[in-house]
Amino acid sequence: MADDSRVIIGIDAGTSVVKAVAFEIGGRQLAWASARNNYVMAEDGAATQSLAQTWQDCLTALRGLAEKLPGLARRTAAIAVTGQGDGTWLVGAGNEPVGDAWLWLDARAAPTVRQLAAGAMNRARFEATGTGLNTCQQGTQMAHMDRHAPDLLGRAEVALHCKDWLYLNLTGVRATDPSEASFTFGNFRTRHYDDTVIEALGLSHRRALLPEIVEGTQTTHPLTPAAAAASGLLAGTPVCLGYVDMVMTALGAGVRSGGENAACSTIGSTGVHTRAKAVADVQLNAEGTGYVIALPLPGIVTQVQTNMSATINIDWVLQLAADLMSEGGRETTLSDLIPRIDGWFAASAPGSVLYHPYISEAGERGPFVNADARAGFIGLSTRHRFPDLVRAVVEGLGLATRDCYAAMGDAPGELRLTGGAARSSALRGVLSAAVDAPLRVSEREEAGAAGVAMMAAVAIGAYPSMDDCIAEWVTPLLGRPEPPDAEQADRMDRLYGAYRQARLGLVPVWDTLAGR
Numbered sequence: 001m002a003d004d005s006r007v008i009i010g011i012d013a014g015t016s017v018v019k020a021v022a023f024e025i026g027g028r029q030l031a032w033a034s035a036r037n038n039y040v041m042a043e044d045g046a047a048t049q050s051l052a053q054t055w056q057d058c059l060t061a062l063r064g065l066a067e068k069l070p071g072l073a074r075r076t077a078a079i080a081v082t083g084q085g086d087g088t089w090l091v092g093a094g095n096e097p098v099g100d101a102w103l104w105l106d107a108r109a110a111p112t113v114r115q116l117a118a119g120a121m122n123r124a125r126f127e128a129t130g131t132g133l134n135t136c137q138q139g140t141q142m143a144h145m146d147r148h149a150p151d152l153l154g155r156a157e158v159a160l161h162c163k164d165w166l167y168l169n170l171t172g173v174r175a176t177d178p179s180e181a182s183f184t185f186g187n188f189r190t191r192h193y194d195d196t197v198i199e200a201l202g203l204s205h206r207r208a209l210l211p212e213i214v215e216g217t218q219t220t221h222p223l224t225p226a227a228a229a230a231s232g233l234l235a236g237t238p239v240c241l242g243y244v245d246m247v248m249t250a251l252g253a254g255v256r257s258g259g260e261n262a263a264c265s266t267i268g269s270t271g272v273h274t275r276a277k278a279v280a281d282v283q284l285n286a287e288g289t290g291y292v293i294a295l296p297l298p299g300i301v302t303q304v305q306t307n308m309s310a311t312i313n314i315d316w317v318l319q320l321a322a323d324l325m326s327e328g329g330r331e332t333t334l335s336d337l338i339p340r341i342d343g344w345f346a347a348s349a350p351g352s353v354l355y356h357p358y359i360s361e362a363g364e365r366g367p368f369v370n371a372d373a374r375a376g377f378i379g380l381s382t383r384h385r386f387p388d389l390v391r392a393v394v395e396g397l398g399l400a401t402r403d404c405y406a407a408m409g410d411a412p413g414e415l416r417l418t419g420g421a422a423r424s425s426a427l428r429g430v431l432s433a434a435v436d437a438p439l440r441v442s443e444r445e446e447a448g449a450a451g452v453a454m455m456a457a458v459a460i461g462a463y464p465s466m467d468d469c470i471a472e473w474v475t476p477l478l479g480r481p482e483p484p485d486a487e488q489a490d491r492m493d494r495l496y497g498a499y500r501q502a503r504l505g506l507v508p509v510w511d512t513l514a515g516r
Helices: 051-068 110-117 122-129 138-148 150-155 162-171 178-185 195-200 204-209 225-231 245-253 311-327 334-346 386-406 425-435 447-459 466-473 486-505 507-513
Strands: 007-013 017-024 029-036 047-049 076-083 089-091 158-160 238-241 263-267 271-278 291-294 300-307 354-356 376-378 415-418 439-441
Touching (some): 007 051, 007 162, 007 245, 007 447, 017 051, 017 447, 029 051, 047 051, 051 162, 076 245, 076 447, 089 162, 110 138, 138 150, 138 178, 138 204, 195 204, 245 263, 245 291, 245 415, 245 447, 271 386, 354 486, 386 486, 425 439, 447 466
Parallel strands (some): 076 238, 263 415
Antiparallel strands (some): 089 158, 263 271, 354 376
């Protein structure tokens, strides 16, 4: 172990917030700072973000961290960066941006997704990547650009992701990591690009835009003098390119511990449900959905299904109440109502209303892909009141979680949980009952930043292997198992059959509402 006075900085560049978090080499979180960034939504489905501003936000977070932690520059043993996944961050001559980034929220590629999904090569592409097509992905976005905005790709020299763009600014190196490279353009078994996949996307002629793949636990690059001057850190500090934020969060929260693979759900704005598996144990579903994303451990990947929206559904139903209360003369905000969720849940009738949590304008992407999917209640009657709607939304998140894990094979034997919603005892009980497995909450505050900092800890030799790092950074922070309530598990099991039957039956309704 290295001197505990030394620190690792983990940068986690989310969709709306960039965080810089300092950890002792042994894993204890010391301080964090953040900068809020912004993205722009448009009526045509566009969701874009400024590359230049994202870099400035990263610098703001790093300088803010230095203000909280004296001597940060001389104490920093390494910097590691992760960030929001998918999306397309095009860079051209002189490492200048080619327009704004297309985020994972961008829905413009939906027509191209439908065309590619119906193509003769799509199953071969899925068998290689383990990843279903959706509008979030760089591959489908680039295919859409190639058809409808070829000038964008023509002006680009490299196609990056958010964390790759920050890594370029930190080190001057154009690169991506094995996780995003393999689930978008490659093969999860080899962790390299795959020509069949690239051909299936119709992008063989754009092959030169794909950057070098760098394994961050083995290779780092030095912080450039320019980046050092801008951030206040020391030139030459090793910088580690992490994997995509979904698996960094899962790694930091306990998707693997004690040398054993586990399951982990992150319940935030989106719902990310992951199972760590040996490559040979991956079960690809017939529908061709989900992701297979590499972990920074040899031969270990995560099988992933992601709900487009999770706590956004809770925010929506609470905002309805807040708006009505405010109109009645009592100014009420969303934050005022969040502490009341568990109370409303307890005051409601168990399992009498179904809710499908597809509230996102972009529809759903896990365990099925449908940009036209929409949320809805089933089973309402005059006796139902607002607490029943709150319960239905919370139970809907549990049923969506069950739906995702069912698409990956057998139910997990234990579920690890992270995300702000883990504070709700009602949600924890529903999730445990929905998958009928004990649940353990990670006490790690910043799991994504911790996951990528763990990669840097291995890269600089502080630990001989990732499992050794997990033993100190992850396992001690897993809470006690919370077993499922048997009665609630039986009820959720019954509800799941109706939930799935209804969402399959709603497809033509969604088509009609979308004008198809």
